[in-house]
Amino acid sequence: MSIKLENISKIFQASHKELKVLEDINLEIKDGDILVIFGKSGTGKSTLLSLLGGMDVPTSGKVIVDGVDLSNIKPDEFARFRKEKIGYIFQAFNLLDNLKAIDNITLPIVLDKDKNKKVDKIMELAAEMGIKDRLSHLPGELSLGEQQRVAIARAMINSPRIILADEPTAHLDNENSLKIIEIFKKLNREQGITIVLATDHEVVASSFEHRFKLGV
Amino acid sequence: MLIKFSIKNILTRRRRSLASLAGISISIALFISVILILKSAQEAFKKPLQDAGSDMIVQLQGEPCVWSIVKLPTDLNPIPLKFIDKIKSLDEVVAVDGALITWTFPLSSLSKMQKIHGSAEVYRGNIPAVKEVKNSTGTPCETGPAGSFCQTDEHAPVPSNFSPIVVAGVSSEPGELGPITKSDLKNIEGRYFTKEDKYAVIVDKDFARTRNLKLEDDIDIGPRLANKIIGIIDPGYDAKIAGAQVFIPLKVAIEMAGRGDIVDIIFVKLKGGVDTAVVKQKIKKALENDSVTITTSRDYLSSVAGFSFLAQGLMLAIFFIVILIVFLFIAKTAFAAALERSGEVGTLKAIGWRNKDVIKLIIMENAMLGFLGGLIGSVLGYLASFIYKINLPLALPYYLNPYPPCSRYLVKTLIVPRAGFPINIFLLTILLAVIIQSLSGLLAAIRILRLTPVDAARRL
Numbered sequence: 001m002s003i004k005l006e007n008i009s010k011i012f013q014a015s016h017k018e019l020k021v022l023e024d025i026n027l028e029i030k031d032g033d034i035l036v037i038f039g040k041s042g043t044g045k046s047t048l049l050s051l052l053g054g055m056d057v058p059t060s061g062k063v064i065v066d067g068v069d070l071s072n073i074k075p076d077e078f079a080r081f082r083k084e085k086i087g088y089i090f091q092a093f094n095l096l097d098n099l100k101a102i103d104n105i106t107l108p109i110v111l112d113k114d115k116n117k118k119v120d121k122i123m124e125l126a127a128e129m130g131i132k133d134r135l136s137h138l139p140g141e142l143s144l145g146e147q148q149r150v151a152i153a154r155a156m157i158n159s160p161r162i163i164l165a166d167e168p169t170a171h172l173d174n175e176n177s178l179k180i181i182e183i184f185k186k187l188n189r190e191q192g193i194t195i196v197l198a199t200d201h202e203v204v205a206s207s208f209e210h211r212f213k214l215g216v
Numbered sequence: 217m218l219i220k221f222s223i224k225n226i227l228t229r230r231r232r233s234l235a236s237l238a239g240i241s242i243s244i245a246l247f248i249s250v251i252l253i254l255k256s257a258q259e260a261f262k263k264p265l266q267d268a269g270s271d272m273i274v275q276l277q278g279e280p281c282v283w284s285i286v287k288l289p290t291d292l293n294p295i296p297l298k299f300i301d302k303i304k305s306l307d308e309v310v311a312v313d314g315a316l317i318t319w320t321f322p323l324s325s326l327s328k329m330q331k332i333h334g335s336a337e338v339y340r341g342n343i344p345a346v347k348e349v350k351n352s353t354g355t356p357c358e359t360g361p362a363g364s365f366c367q368t369d370e371h372a373p374v375p376s377n378f379s380p381i382v383v384a385g386v387s388s389e390p391g392e393l394g395p396i397t398k399s400d401l402k403n404i405e406g407r408y409f410t411k412e413d414k415y416a417v418i419v420d421k422d423f424a425r426t427r428n429l430k431l432e433d434d435i436d437i438g439p440r441l442a443n444k445i446i447g448i449i450d451p452g453y454d455a456k457i458a459g460a461q462v463f464i465p466l467k468v469a470i471e472m473a474g475r476g477d478i479v480d481i482i483f484v485k486l487k488g489g490v491d492t493a494v495v496k497q498k499i500k501k502a503l504e505n506d507s508v509t510i511t512t513s514r515d516y517l518s519s520v521a522g523f524s525f526l527a528q529g530l531m532l533a534i535f536f537i538v539i540l541i542v543f544l545f546i547a548k549t550a551f552a553a554a555l556e557r558s559g560e561v562g563t564l565k566a567i568g569w570r571n572k573d574v575i576k577l578i579i580m581e582n583a584m585l586g587f588l589g590g591l592i593g594s595v596l597g598y599l600a601s602f603i604y605k606i607n608l609p610l611a612l613p614y615y616l617n618p619y620p621p622c623s624r625y626l627v628k629t630l631i632v633p634r635a636g637f638p639i640n641i642f643l644l645t646i647l648l649a650v651i652i653q654s655l656s657g658l659l660a661a662i663r664i665l666r667l668t669p670v671d672a673a674r675r676l
Contacts, residue, residue: 046670050668050669050670053566055566055668055669055670055673056668056669056670056671057668075570075571076570076571076572079565079568079569079571080568080570082565082566082568082669083568083569084568086568088567090563090566090673094559094562094563094566094673096560096563098225098228098229099224099228103224107563107567108567108568110217110221111217111218111221111569111573112217113217115217154567155567158568
């Protein structure tokens with residue numbers, strides 16, 4: 001699944017002042033690519049990632065996914081797009097703290113009538129992420145590395161074609177960071193999933209071939 | 217699916233759910249208790265009239281009658297019996313009956329008075345006043361054997377057992393109206409009067425107990441020493457209109473009073489839906505007397521326990537303010553609780569939930585909390601009103617239940633509001649709680665959904 005950004009700008013209004021976060025960004029991510037958006041804090045990495053995933057709308061410019069301009073699709077179609085095509089991993093994981101790990105993983109499909117058919121998939125993902133024995137725990141009872149892996153499993157539950165990960169190693173130690181990087185590489189290698197990561201860690205960025213640098 | 221998820225969310229977000237439940241429950245409890253207290257007071261006011269099978273009570277109030285062995289209660293004047301037929305002839309009237317309430321001195325106690333004061337000649341009818349007493353304004357008070365009969369003073373000693381008995385003359389056949397109706401007969405030991413009965417009496421159960429009276433005993437009332445007790449009636453818990461200690465056939469009471477064919481209280485049953493104000497005017501016109509007192513339950517609400525119409529208006533205003541505050545509080549709590557979920561909603565949207573799924577979830581959770589809170593609040597409100605109401609006895613107006621103020625016997629002059637369980641009010645309140653809680657949740661959800669998923673998710 002390819003993503004194309006055309007002349008993307010994003011301006012935030014903050015206390016009656018305009019804050020230009022992204023300006024005239026052009027970028028193309030090919031199907032099956034793995035790309036790192038790299039830059040210092042405040043350069044707009046997370047904003048760019050949210051625009052790629054349809055989580056936010058640009059002030060100007062176009063986001064085109066598989067030839068479809070995201071600004072032209074209706075809210076329900078947008079929701080379906082996010083559910084089926086995108087796996088979004090928040091920097092702070094955004095796990096719901098009242099739900100067990102397994103319930104967090106199944107959150108995207110909890111309203112689906114055929115969710116029971118995905119039991120095998122859940123167990124397969126949990127095994128892949130190394131959290132099979134942690135499924136009945138609440139997020140607060142998991143380590144940060146485990147929480148991150150639950151968040152990745154949640155993003156993977158609908159077998160998306162694109163994974164967007166915002167600072168996926170920000171809260172992790174080196175060992176866990178390497179594990180997470182390896183997971184992403186494996187998903188890309190074995191399943192051909194397009195992966196876009198945002199990070200300010202040079203070490204993480206240097207682990208990947210394609211990088212898009214934001215800021216000076 | 218959504219219901220299951222909503223229940224899970226409510227159960228796992230215990231602190232938030234309990235805070236919401238507490239808010240709704242307290243508000244609903246306040247609302248229900250105010251409604252129930254007002255409603256039960258209203259019902260309590262109606263009850264004496266309902267017990268007497270009437271919609272209206274007609275009386276003549278005026279100057280106190282002179283003292284005699286058989287005396288009309290203070291302030292009650294006689295109404296000629298023929299007026300009953302006049303009222304009966306009105307189109308709006310279904311049934312009419314009259315009773316004659318008297319304060320009757322036992323002949324035996326008058327004999328003791330005679331011994332003390334020497335000159336009093338006891339016979340059926342008037343007793344000459346022993347002395348005249350003037351009050352502080354110089355106006356002559358009621359005069360009688362002891363001046364003011366319930367206050368002993370140094371000039372007029374009164375024997376300790378000197379007290380009038382409240383005697384009511386009632387129809388010889390039990391009807392639908394009056395101090396004793398057909399439905400009261402299930403509470404009678406012995407029997408009711410027949411047309412042949414003359415010196416037969418029915419006594420109040422409490423009075424009988426106080427005096428150690430039994431069926432077939434003789435009782436000394438008024439000028440006649442031997443009156444056979446044929447029935448003992450349990451008047452129930454509340455004060456009754458024209459409730460008395462002793463009941464006798466109306467014709468005997470008329471004869472004892474010796475003032476012609478009179479009654480002093482008329483019970484009127486009206487057709488359904490008629491305008492009582494119009495009927496009142498017609499009755500006044502029929503009786504050709506403007507000083508006639510016509511009482512409905514609404515009228516004595518204004519004269520009992522300081523309930524003025526102004527107070528009623530004030531209570532109504534307070535009631536509406538309470539409703540407004542309660543529902544604004546519920547709405548605000550629900551709105552704030554839903555707004556706190558911005559982060560959760562943002563996350564749900566980011567992983568593909570549709571706006572309508574989020575709205576359904578919030579409404580469902582709020583509806584469940586509203587239902588539970590409404591239910592708990594209703595029960596708490598009911599208990600609170602129950603505790604409050606049993607401590608809120610309301611006095612029946614004196615003229616409807618004219619007991620001597622110094623009566624030594626048990627007197628029921630109070631109406632105690634009962635805690636009813638009006639299921640329709642509970643259901644309506646629970647429904648209102650569900651609707652308000654859901655609507656507030658909906659408004660908050662709409663506001664959150666205006667944010668982009670990433671903006672909302674940042675608030676987690």
